[in-house]
Amino acid sequence: MAIPGYHGRVLEINLTTGNIKVEALDAQDVLLYLGGRGLATKLFYDRIEPSADPLGPDNVIVIASSPLVGSQAPTAARGHMVYKSPLTGYIGTSNSGGTWGHTFKATGYDALIIRGRASHPVFIDLSPEKIEILDASHLWGKNVPESTDSLTAGSTPGNLYRALVIGPAGENLVKYAVVANDKNRVYGRGGPGAVFGSKNLKGIRVRGREKITIADEARYRSGVDQAIYLLKQAPITKRLMRELGTAGLILLINVINMLPHRNFLDVNHDEEKLERISGEAIARGYLEKAGSCYLCPIGCQRHTAVKTADGRVRRGEGPEYETTVLMGPVCDVYDLYYIIQANYLANELGLDTVTFGGTVACAMELFEKGYLTPEQTDGLEIKFGRGDLLEKLVDLAAYRRPGLGSLLAEGSYRLAAACGHPELAMQVKKLEIPGYDPRASYAQALGYMTSPTGACHLRGGYAVSLAFFGGTKEIPRFSLLQSPIAIRNMQNTGILQDSLGVCRFTGFSFAIEPWARIVSGITGYDFSTAHLEEIANRIAALERLFNLEAGLKPEEEDVLPSRFSEIPIMSEGKPRAISRENMIQMRRDYYRARGWNDDGRPGESYLREMKIEPKKA
Amino acid sequence: MAPYKWQASEDIFRLFHSIGHASLLYDIQDSHSGNMAMRWKNAQGEEMIVITATGSQKGDLEPNHLCYLSPGETDFGYYKASSETDIHVNILSLPGAQASMHAHVKELIMATLDDQPAPKTPLPFVPVDPLAFYHLGPEIPVDWFAVPSGSPEMAKTIPARLADHPLTIIYGHGAMTRGRTLKETFFNLCLANNAGYIVRLIERQIRSTRAKRQALKTPEKQEKNLVPEAPLPVGQSPELEELRSKIKAAPESHFHFRPTPYNTDIENRCDFPEEDEILKEFRKTGNRLFESRLSPFHTGSMSVRGVDYLLYAPQASMPYEVGGPLLKLPLAPNPGDDTELLLHKKIYAESDFQALIHAYVPEAEAHAHFIYPGEETPIEKIIPVDAEGSFMYLVIPVLPPKFDEARLVSLLHDYRVVVVRGGGVWAAGGLSLSEALHHPSSVREICLYRLAALERGLDLRKMEPEKAKKW
Numbered sequence A: 001m002a003i004p005g006y007h008g009r010v011l012e013i014n015l016t017t018g019n020i021k022v023e024a025l026d027a028q029d030v031l032l033y034l035g036g037r038g039l040a041t042k043l044f045y046d047r048i049e050p051s052a053d054p055l056g057p058d059n060v061i062v063i064a065s066s067p068l069v070g071s072q073a074p075t076a077a078r079g080h081m082v083y084k085s086p087l088t089g090y091i092g093t094s095n096s097g098g099t100w101g102h103t104f105k106a107t108g109y110d111a112l113i114i115r116g117r118a119s120h121p122v123f124i125d126l127s128p129e130k131i132e133i134l135d136a137s138h139l140w141g142k143n144v145p146e147s148t149d150s151l152t153a154g155s156t157p158g159n160l161y162r163a164l165v166i167g168p169a170g171e172n173l174v175k176y177a178v179v180a181n182d183k184n185r186v187y188g189r190g191g192p193g194a195v196f197g198s199k200n201l202k203g204i205r206v207r208g209r210e211k212i213t214i215a216d217e218a219r220y221r222s223g224v225d226q227a228i229y230l231l232k233q234a235p236i237t238k239r240l241m242r243e244l245g246t247a248g249l250i251l252l253i254n255v256i257n258m259l260p261h262r263n264f265l266d267v268n269h270d271e272e273k274l275e276r277i278s279g280e281a282i283a284r285g286y287l288e289k290a291g292s293c294y295l296c297p298i299g300c301q302r303h304t305a306v307k308t309a310d311g312r313v314r315r316g317e318g319p320e321y322e323t324t325v326l327m328g329p330v331c332d333v334y335d336l337y338y339i340i341q342a343n344y345l346a347n348e349l350g351l352d353t354v355t356f357g358g359t360v361a362c363a364m365e366l367f368e369k370g371y372l373t374p375e376q377t378d379g380l381e382i383k384f385g386r387g388d389l390l391e392k393l394v395d396l397a398a399y400r401r402p403g404l405g406s407l408l409a410e411g412s413y414r415l416a417a418a419c420g421h422p423e424l425a426m427q428v429k430k431l432e433i434p435g436y437d438p439r440a441s442y443a444q445a446l447g448y449m450t451s452p453t454g455a456c457h458l459r460g461g462y463a464v465s466l467a468f469f470g471g472t473k474e475i476p477r478f479s480l481l482q483s484p485i486a487i488r489n490m491q492n493t494g495i496l497q498d499s500l501g502v503c504r505f506t507g508f509s510f511a512i513e514p515w516a517r518i519v520s521g522i523t524g525y526d527f528s529t530a531h532l533e534e535i536a537n538r539i540a541a542l543e544r545l546f547n548l549e550a551g552l553k554p555e556e557e558d559v560l561p562s563r564f565s566e567i568p569i570m571s572e573g574k575p576r577a578i579s580r581e582n583m584i585q586m587r588r589d590y591y592r593a594r595g596w597n598d599d600g601r602p603g604e605s606y607l608r609e610m611k612i613e614p615k616k617a
Numbered sequence B: 001m002a003p004y005k006w007q008a009s010e011d012i013f014r015l016f017h018s019i020g021h022a023s024l025l026y027d028i029q030d031s032h033s034g035n036m037a038m039r040w041k042n043a044q045g046e047e048m049i050v051i052t053a054t055g056s057q058k059g060d061l062e063p064n065h066l067c068y069l070s071p072g073e074t075d076f077g078y079y080k081a082s083s084e085t086d087i088h089v090n091i092l093s094l095p096g097a098q099a100s101m102h103a104h105v106k107e108l109i110m111a112t113l114d115d116q117p118a119p120k121t122p123l124p125f126v127p128v129d130p131l132a133f134y135h136l137g138p139e140i141p142v143d144w145f146a147v148p149s150g151s152p153e154m155a156k157t158i159p160a161r162l163a164d165h166p167l168t169i170i171y172g173h174g175a176m177t178r179g180r181t182l183k184e185t186f187f188n189l190c191l192a193n194n195a196g197y198i199v200r201l202i203e204r205q206i207r208s209t210r211a212k213r214q215a216l217k218t219p220e221k222q223e224k225n226l227v228p229e230a231p232l233p234v235g236q237s238p239e240l241e242e243l244r245s246k247i248k249a250a251p252e253s254h255f256h257f258r259p260t261p262y263n264t265d266i267e268n269r270c271d272f273p274e275e276d277e278i279l280k281e282f283r284k285t286g287n288r289l290f291e292s293r294l295s296p297f298h299t300g301s302m303s304v305r306g307v308d309y310l311l312y313a314p315q316a317s318m319p320y321e322v323g324g325p326l327l328k329l330p331l332a333p334n335p336g337d338d339t340e341l342l343l344h345k346k347i348y349a350e351s352d353f354q355a356l357i358h359a360y361v362p363e364a365e366a367h368a369h370f371i372y373p374g375e376e377t378p379i380e381k382i383i384p385v386d387a388e389g390s391f392m393y394l395v396i397p398v399l400p401p402k403f404d405e406a407r408l409v410s411l412l413h414d415y416r417v418v419v420v421r422g423g424g425v426w427a428a429g430g431l432s433l434s435e436a437l438h439h440p441s442s443v444r445e446i447c448l449y450r451l452a453a454l455e456r457g458l459d460l461r462k463m464e465p466e467k468a469k470k471w
């Protein structure tokens, strides 16, 4: 019998052979890896060859649900996807809200494994009654909303279809293509859309009403009550997110000199201009209504509309903080008119707006410095501040249009390397740095350096949230001593949130204790916070192990670009840069805090202690 | 008369000023009460006694409120420098006594009041908390004086008491203490006041439930619906006296551990001056522990863990102006580590916590002794009855004085804060000291609301959320 909270079934589909098999979920995997990110990582690691071509048939996609999904725990409706990233060559691990993750769980499976490559475009149709691989030729070339509408047509009240799809960017193997659900909620970073595209997989449609059982209702309920109460207590989850969305952070992040500008050359903004792209400005001028992912009391979604120059009204979701900052100030653009429309198009075509913005900013610097020539840009004057070009550049990248489009489609690192100046790409492990300047928080810097997916604030540890909004959790921003443990703990909190199927933003209100109660109540097993910490450490070690087996060189790749050592920013009245020595010291201490060797590798005895069996000796 | 003159020393003034101010913050003085004195050698190497001027405001001392006397000549101009100068001078002549202090430790005064006719022969005060019990002794003398301020009788009796005890109580007036430093005398007085507060809280919770307990013990009375016996007068609570005698008979089994003797050698040590942000956190947290009465002056401990070391404040409760030692120590246990430090290290060895605080929250210490009417043993968990407390914690575990340390670590993981009966409050922060600090601070409030409910005759069992009882 399945452990309460789980259905006890794993579905594996081979798109090459069309073979479909259902296996029992290994209880040991649940106890050691929990669900979501942890479970997906374990199932992925057990099946993938580390050297597999990310865009070849041997790449493996694992989507896993969590024991909380299917309960009434706040925000517990998320899904998690693990794959080998075509952008980084290392593990891709991505989480999304919306409604798909919840419905996937209701099909009666805990995880879905996809391997192989279909001979023609297909989609997977999944419900408790049937599992089918269906032809998607009619959808190929269609954008995200069109594909979603097509796949969800035929929903019946109370038994809705939900679709997970890629857009043209995924089909064209753009290295930062996303997989979207609810049209705008995405498994975003590291190019999962390209992995789908490489498998000729247009999407996955789900429908179901399978329920989970709960072992100890009182314990579960006490945790849920506590979580909801705490979310309603903290101003950021109670009010700020709903009123202003994530872009509500823009002015606040600027206050701590952490808002990047011009491809991270500085953090200096004209405040009047900045106000024009703030969450407040979005709320005033573009917001139609706020929205929520399933079961979320926070409600950070922005449903917006913009009137175009030719009088049309375009509607969509966002922009989020990251999109606004990366397509905005990082490109020296302070005009929501352009940012919003480029964001809509990126969502429609299925592009990660963070990597896109970072890549465009890099292109702008390359162009201004003469390393990217007008011949390469088809005559486009791609300079800082050219907000009017953003939408066109989205199109060029998403369709891999010959010339500039195919360069942009590769992400900033490959673009800059092709121009002979890889140092101008603001990335770690080839993943673009999001909208928080690492010089303004050592913990955030270390998070980018050590994140398994490259420079990602969500996988690397969301230090900024604590540095500024953490309330009782506030940590020093410039402490070499405190950052390694702090970032490890923040990463672990993130790993657990991803493995429990809950939103990162709950972390503004509380860490893990209520979740420990909830998951223990649901499963009937004692998932104490100590036990959860151990699980997080295990998952981090397994992700690291995969990356090392896939060729990661910690010495060279667990670092920030030289810009962050060479060009200081001013913060709290002092020039702030992160010297190479400081990076090395923090990184070594981080490895030690993780229990890994000083070279960044988990040693044999540690792996044994973690009950991890490596592929290679 | 000797030619005395002001010999203001900036350091001495700052010390007196900060201790004076802290004593007002801790509410052990009124605006003009108390006095402080210490031995001091001036620039010429002459032995002096520095003493606060009579009637000066200890919370706002000015340089001219300090009098510099020679040990043999205590008159200062036309006045005694302090009305209690002679007492201080006699105390300072005791071996090892470098400083002395008198304060109106109100909680202790209240805890030792009695209604015997004068002349009184008060019983010594027996503390029930580990800090006062071990630092001040199992019996703190209480003396009644016909003239309880600056009298020759006091000048004789008090130094004699202080030859054998670090602190002595002047019935209805306050306490006098001696120390190796002025900070140590302040430490003693804070512990004394805290001890009185804890005893009074325990007494209040006993008295609040006494009628119910009596009723539950005598079923015949319950049947006849008789009014229970009248409450006993203060100081004569048999339950409290029983607790005191048990503690006196076997202190080791009633307290978690014997606190390390007050260390005056590391007063100004700071091992990580370059870490300005962390220093600020330590100082802010230390000040909050002190000002919010979460732990008496220079008690408790706090730490932030590095990868192979910890930053450690062994005298955690420290007002900004006074400060305390801040050490950088290896994370691995050392033979010279005291019990408290070892426990920090042990908790870190078995957890991912970033910060720990150990504080002697008096309300928690007192409430940990609470026994529900009809039950025989003290509580094992504190269930908040206030809105914020119950959502933040649902329950707060209470460990007995002796426990398996692995149990403490496991409870800290699940609850982040644990009360130890006879051992203070342990709190963990996943990321920062500030996060850890929130716990003792909340525990204090939670206990205050429960104590207030008891005093108002409310039934705690009815107020406690059902789900918390099961958790």
Ligand code: SF4
Binding pocket: A075, A097, A098, A241, A291, A292, A293, A296, A297, A298, A299, A300, A301, A503, A504, A505
């Ligand atoms: S906070 Fe925003 S992203 Fe998170 S679950 Fe709620 S609506 Fe979705």
